[in-house]
Amino acid sequence: MNDACALLDISRRTLQRWRTEGLGDRRKGAVKRIPRQLSAKERELFYRTATEQRFQDMTPAEIVPTLLDEGIYLASERTLYRLLKARAALAPRQESHASVRHTRPVELSTTGPNQVWTSDITCLRTDLKGLFKFAYVIEDLFDRSIVGWRTVHDWEDPEYGKELFARVMRDLGVVPQFVHADNGGPMKGVALVALLYRLGVGLSYSRPRAPG
Numbered sequence: 090m091n092d093a094c095a096l097l098d099i100s101r102r103t104l105q106r107w108r109t110e111g112l113g114d115r116r117k118g119a120v121k122r123i124p125r126q127l128s129a130k131e132r133e134l135f136y137r138t139a140t141e142q143r144f145q146d147m148t149p150a151e152i153v154p155t156l157l158d159e160g161i162y163l164a165s166e167r168t169l170y171r172l173l174k175a176r177a178a179l180a181p182r183q184e185s186h187a188s189v190r191h192t193r194p195v196e197l198s199t200t201g202p203n204q205v206w207t208s209d210i211t212c213l214r215t216d217l218k219g220l221f222k223f224a225y226v227i228e229d230l231f232d233r234s235i236v237g238w239r240t241v242h243d244w245e246d247p248e249y250g251k252e253l254f255a256r257v258m259r260d261l262g263v264v265p266q267f268v269h270a271d272n273g274g275p276m277k278g279v280a281l282v283a284l285l286y287r288l289g290v291g292l293s294y295s296r297p298r299a300p301g
Contacts, residue, residue, distance in 0.1 A: 127164055135163040136172055149173065197230065197293055203263045205230040205293075208254075208270040210245060225253050230269065236261065247278020255284060267291040 127135065138144075138161075144152050149169040156163065164172075173179045197205045206227050213222040225239040237257030242249060258264055268290055285292060 127168065131163070132172060135169065136176065136178075138163060139169055139173065140178065197267055197269055199231040202229055202231045202234075203236075203261075203265050205267045205269060206236065206265045208250065208268060213241060225249055227253065227257055247280055250278060251280040251284050254281065258288070264288050265290060267293055269293040269295075271295045 138156070139149070139152050144155075147155070149166045153162075153164075153166045153169060170179070199205050207230050208225070208227050211224045211226060213224060215222060222241045222243060223245050224241045226235060227237040228234065229236050237253060237260075239249060239253040254268070268285055270292075271294065282292065
């Protein structure tokens with residue numbers, strides 16, 4: 090055995106492995122035989138099916154289960170990912186969606202009081218972990234003074250915002266030109282928006298995921 094290893098310039102360990110495991114090339118990148126590999130015809134069928142109009146906005150993780158619900162199994166999700174990647178077809182096919190142009194929100198500026206009010210809901214901690222209170226506050230953008238606030242509540246509710254604005258405008262006898270708020274649900278509630286719209290107050294909201 091030692092003479093054979095020396096002649097082939099291999100180690101004794103390599104020869105033993107060949108005897109037990111065969112002569113397959115296990116090097117990285119070596120061509121390997123895949124017993125259940127799809128044929129060229131099967132790959133083409135899978136690709137054409139996955140790129141049908143009805144699947145244009147779906148991922149392989151959605152396409153394969155959908156086909157299974159129809160009693161059709163062509164290959165696994167992983168195989169479809171590899172197939173689409175090889176054909177540069179993994180990018181979202183967005184031609185079915187109308188393009189949306191995002192414009193910068195109008196920057197509000199003030200030259201005096203009661204032109205632009207900003208609204209915010211402040212989350213207040215309590216002695217109990219995980220339990221919070223919520224305070225509704227209205228500030229004047231001109232000098233950052235608080236023009237009105239509401240009693241602290243146990244939860245957020247669009248109705249509280251409407252009641253606060255109605256009360257402050259009534260008590261001060263003033264209607265602002267604009268109200269700026271974040272994108273939170275309470276500040277975009279139908280009741281509050283309808284009140285401000287009826288009074289001719291302009292609405293401005295922060296960009297998504299940006300603080301007010």
